[in-house]
Amino acid sequence: MADEVVFEYLHMEMINYLYRTAEKIEHDHCISKLESLGFRVGQSLSERFTKDCSRFKDELDTMKFICKDFWNSVYKKQVDNLRTNHQGVYVLQDNKFRFLTQISSGKQYMDAAPKYLAFPCGMIRGALSNLGINCVVTAEVSAMPACKFQIQIQRI
Amino acid sequence: MADEVVFEYLHMEMINYLYRTAEKIEHDHCISKLESLGFRVGQSLSERFTKDCSRFKDELDTMKFICKDFWNSVYKKQVDNLRTNHQGVYVLQDNKFRFLTQISSGKQYMDAAPKYLAFPCGMIRGALSNLGINCVVTAEVSAMPACKFQIQIQRI
Numbered sequence: 001m002a003d004e005v006v007f008e009y010l011h012m013e014m015i016n017y018l019y020r021t022a023e024k025i026e027h028d029h030c031i032s033k034l035e036s037l038g039f040r041v042g043q044s045l046s047e048r049f050t051k052d053c054s055r056f057k058d059e060l061d062t063m064k065f066i067c068k069d070f071w072n073s074v075y076k077k078q079v080d081n082l083r084t085n086h087q088g089v090y091v092l093q094d095n096k097f098r099f100l101t102q103i104s105s106g107k108q109y110m111d112a113a114p115k116y117l118a119f120p121c122g123m124i125r126g127a128l129s130n131l132g133i134n135c136v137v138t139a140e141v142s143a144m145p146a147c148k149f150q151i152q153i154q155r156i
Numbered sequence: 157m158a159d160e161v162v163f164e165y166l167h168m169e170m171i172n173y174l175y176r177t178a179e180k181i182e183h184d185h186c187i188s189k190l191e192s193l194g195f196r197v198g199q200s201l202s203e204r205f206t207k208d209c210s211r212f213k214d215e216l217d218t219m220k221f222i223c224k225d226f227w228n229s230v231y232k233k234q235v236d237n238l239r240t241n242h243q244g245v246y247v248l249q250d251n252k253f254r255f256l257t258q259i260s261s262g263k264q265y266m267d268a269a270p271k272y273l274a275f276p277c278g279m280i281r282g283a284l285s286n287l288g289i290n291c292v293v294t295a296e297v298s299a300m301p302a303c304k305f306q307i308q309i310q311r312i
Contacts, residue, residue: 006230007163009200013193014170037169044165074162 007074008098015115031118038122039129046127049073059153062131063090070127088153092124093146100145113141124149163230167255171271187274194278195285202283205229215309218287219246226283244309248280249302256301269297280305 014037018030049069056062067079071094081093099116103109117139125137134154141147170193174186205226212218223235227250237249255272259265273295281293290310297303 005204006197006201007166009197009204010163010166010170010193013196013200014166016196017189017193033173037166037173040169040172041162041165044169045162048161048165 008102011099011119012102015119019115031114034115034118035122035125038119039126040122041119042123042126042128043130044126045074045123046070046130050131056131059133060084062128062133063092063151065131066124066127067092074123088155090151090153092149092151094149095146097145097147100141100147103144109144110141113144113147114139117141117147121149124151164254164258167275168258171275175271187270190271190274191278191281194275195282196278197275198279198282198284199286200282201230201279202226202286206287212287215289216240218284218289219248219307221287222280222283223248230279244311246307246309248305248307250305251302253301253303256297256303259300266297266300269300269303270295273297273303277305280307 015030015034018033019027022030050065053065056065063082063084067082071077071079075094075098077094077096077098079092080095081091083091083093097120099120100113103112103116121137121139125135128135128151134156136152136154138150138152139147140150171186171190174189175183178186206221209221212221219238219240223238227233227235231250231254233250233252233254235248236251237247239247239249253276255276256269259268259272277293277295281291284291284307290312292308292310294306294308295303296306
């Protein structure tokens with residue numbers, strides 16, 4: 001039994017649903033709708049996951065929580081690599097990102113990647129927002145199913 | 157870590173999203189949209205879950221699969237009671253249905269129940285359809301979070 005596919009299939013059908021019901025001209029909106037859905041799910045999840053945690057000591061500590069516990073709960077694996085320039089930019093690399101593993105690894109489906117990454121980007125942003133960190137999250141795919149998420153902290 | 161909430165939160169946000177974007181007059185459509193989303197997810201899941209199963213010997217055997225393995229994978233528990241009139245009607249009772257446990261057990265939120273049950277009904281219908289059984293699935297709540305799903309087989 002592959003229990004973890006339940007979340008994956010629901011995510012896939014949600015994307016299909018949004019794209020199916022949207023007019024051609026609205027396809028850009030789908031990305032932002034998925035991102036905002038992800039934001040709300042990420043917010044709730046980090047609220048729930050940190051219920052019994054002690055306070056994070058700094059920004060890096062919070063990022064480590066995202067890379068380990070949060071990632072593990074959502075994707076059943078950890079982020080493979082975390083890098084930072086110590087100036088508010090963090091790069092999370094997942095060498096086998098779950099939402100991309102179903103897509104062929106060739107160049108052929110590269111165009112489809114953004115719609116599978118909008119929800120995950122939103123989830124990271126939502127999770128961090130709930131932990132007091134405002135940021136912009138973008139994703140980059142160079143070779144499927146590997147994926148890099150870049151988090152740019154917004155200082156006020 | 158409460159891993160299983162990931163699916164639950166995504167389901168909740170999908171409902172919120174559909175209701176938020178729909179016009180007041182369209183609220184009935186939301187139910188059928190959720191049902192059809194559930195249908196597609198149920199189809200894919202039963203395809204995946206039965207990949208290595210031997211063939212089911214009859215209708216009842218298929219229902220037992222839904223009550224045990226399918227339910228367990230999706231909701232992390234089994235159906236509590238399965239009854240049939242041996243004439244094509246099956247009633248699955250779940251005494252603590254996962255999508256209703258977050259809602260207060262009073263009568264107050266009874267009106268909200270249908271929108272949390274449309275997707276699960278669709279999932280049962282989709283799963284059975286993929287196993288060669290056409291049916292109509294309805295849900296009934298008398299006391300939250302208990303729920304009865306009635307499956308009416310459609311003979312051609």
